[in-house]
Amino acid sequence: MDDEMAFHLDMATEENMQKGLSSEDARRRAKTDFGGIAQTKEACRDLWILEKINQFWKDFRNGFRQLNRFPSQSIISILSLAMAIGLFATLFSVIDKLLLSGMPFENPDELYYITWEASEGGFRPNISLQDFADFRKHQTSFTDIAAIRGAYITLNESGEMAYRYRSSMVSENFMEVLQVKPLLGSGFQKGDSYSGGEMSIILNERIWEEQFNRDPEIIGKKIFTGDKLYTVRAIVSNSFRFLTGAVESWKGEIPRRVENMPRNGGIPTWLTYGRLKPGVSVDQAEADFKSIAASLKEQYPKINAGRDSVNIRPLIEYYMSDNMRNLLILLQVAVLVVLVGACINIAILRASQAANRISEFAARSALGASPRQVFNQIIIESLGIGLLSSIIGLSIALYGIRGAQWWMNNSVFWPSEITVELNRSALAVGLTLGIIASVGASLLPAIKVYGLDIIKYLREGKGSVSSFTTGHLVRGFVVTQVALSFAVLVGMFIMLQIFLNLNRKQLPYDPDDFLTAQMLFYPTYYPSVKERGAKMEEVLESMKAIPGVKNAAMSFRASLSSAYSGEAIIEGVVYQDQSDYPSLSCRVVTQDYFDMLNIKLLEGRLFTHFDTHDSNKVVIVNQAMAARFWPNESAIGKRLKNPENQFADEWMTIVGVIQNLPERGIRLLNTNVPCYYMLSRQHMLALWEVVLECRGDPEKYAQPMREALAKVDNSLGLMYIRPVKNDFGQQAFQLTFVTRLFTAFGAITFLLSLIGIYGLFSSYVSQRIREYCIRYALGANARNIWQMIAKQGAVLTAIGLLFGLVNGYGVFLWLKEVFPLFVYASHFYFLLALSLVVTTAFAAIFFPARKAITVNIANVLRSD
């Protein structure tokens, strides 16, 4: 435009000069005569912009009309891309939340815990209160650090019955570091717990309700917790759980302890955690703490000997095992791979579609459409697919998130305050990849069309654009798709099996029927085994008398869902030192424990009344333990010692062998761990788990349980009363969740693969329709054509299945390694997967083949 106007001005200037004007005047005159040059240019430009908008709209409409012309292919492309985008955004968001689950705090990724460097055994010692105080004073990497350790409180507000609750001793900044806002009150106050200040406590909603009937005036009230008077500073929600849900109150004890503690030792039992300052890396923080540790070591060479290195790790580790974390991260990667796979799938489909339609594009060009218009049309069609898929994908993601949230809300074990939100970056990645895939795939054919010699093409037929033939690519992808689907199916079936096994409860009892609580028998009150044993019997009898309670038993420290770890000395085995003792699981149980839980006796006998506190000590082992230590003989009569308890020197004789139970909880990487069971009245232990077998909802027995205990001894209190299924649920939660995620992932991936296989096969067949028609024309009949197509399809499927079998076996081995307890070889899954893939492949061949057979040859050949 500029050149055109410049030329005009030059010509006018020249003419003016010929009329006798000076060059300057001639130019000025020419400009004056021209009028507003800029306005003229603007007017011309506007014309073209409007034209472009119109053209775009026309191309856009045309593109969408074309999508409508090939509805099945368009639907396949749109649906599979949308599902992949939806799946990716949903699972990515859920997993992202799950990775931080159980940490219902603001910015949980900033929270870290601090320990001393791990010793050789991998155990990382906590920090002593003295060291904590020094670290807190000198460190600069965290906004602040706090410390916590377990404790108990006893409350008897009514004066009728003592209630015991799990508590923690915490530093006064406990809540600030976690950034938790209480329901009521504002948390510990300045000066609290220091000398001269008040001793203060934070309670949870449950204690507030049970003891204070939700008294709105509770804040500031002084309560007696068995040893001291504490001022209530805040009430926090029941859903707030820090490290364990069992803790229901937090005492701000640390400042006074630190003040009164001499700097000459201290037990390293305090979990120290903090919130890293923004911009400070873990390495920087470790360096900071190491330099403090070095100066502490110099100052207290005796106490801090060997403590020169500090470990700072994400607090999330307290909530989720490394395995689970890795699995989830792996799942996130898998979802991304599926998205990329779906994109490639669409890309191939689109590319082969475009290749098939090259005659159409050539015809359009011949009818006057410019190459640019044809190019635009292809791009806009693809953009349309990308956009539609994105919109549907976004809806799928939104509903998926809602579904996940619904499921979580209906799961008692999911911390209710965790809300899953659509992860925006995941959605952005999904949408971008989707659009890139659909547009990118059409780019190559579109560019080819742009430079296509139409006349040559129309004259010479399809041969001149042989580079468009994506046949090999499609074949390769059919094989890959079949292989992938097979492997995914095998994986999904195994996951389903794990899930069903979890639900089938590999337990001889139904955890839904049991209520459990903790109680302490102080050695000071019950100094002898006999007295304590008698009191325990009395408590159990009183509980068995509760109407609706079928049975009652106790197990030392451990809940039903997992035993505790202990060592054993097996008679006849020579141990060099303590570290050689085998690490096993063990329990100390009351006589009725096995009967109540319906545990199967395999050999020998269970505990009886003849096993008293002063008779020979007896022990029962599980099958795994018997098999491990006495593989070729009976375990009955063999002897072992428990090196950890107060009767460590006494041999215990094995009297029975029982079935294996998941005594280390239903956790990942659970193995069949040997376990032995000691009899309660032969050992002197304080903290017991009381278990009631109830009729109906176990939770309604909480109050009768308390009353029954109060009848026996008003000073004893029950702590942490909860249904046993909660324990199982909490343990199984992550596994159940991951299993469900994997199953959902598998199902959707499989569906995507089905769509992919179908799309690819039908594209493969339709690409060759012309060939079939020529064969028809040359005398082949429908049967020949069908056989030919079926043979081609079968070969591709068979090659795919061959790869699939290898992949599927790989998936099986991997899952078996991750979930050894749950995964066992079964031809069933392989056969099921095989039949599903073969059926899909058959359908994918059958329908396009039918189309090929019934096609009107004359039309196809004429259209060519």
Added chain:
Amino acid sequence: MAKKDKSDLLQGTLDLLILKTLKTGPKHGWGITESIQTASLEALKIKEGSLYPALHRLEKNGYVKSEWGLSENNRKAKYYRLSAKGQRQFEAEAAYWEGFVNSVQLVLKS
């Protein structure tokens, strides 16, 4: 009544004049103004601010096609030529114009 300049063309007339001018062969913008001016015995002087948008509009509608070439004095210039569609358009518009002028004449002379 304000004096009316002869060069103020009736709406739509400019397109007709351009098409007519291009019938004799391709011309650049300057050449078109020159031709119209000469043919009208200097009575019609086309304003550049009207000419170029009109040319681009005709091009957009497919009545003229443009290409770059060399002018008589060897300068780069954009040449416009009549397309087949433009030829048909000219004939239709010229017939309409003739009919219109005749009708106006009849009224004026009555």
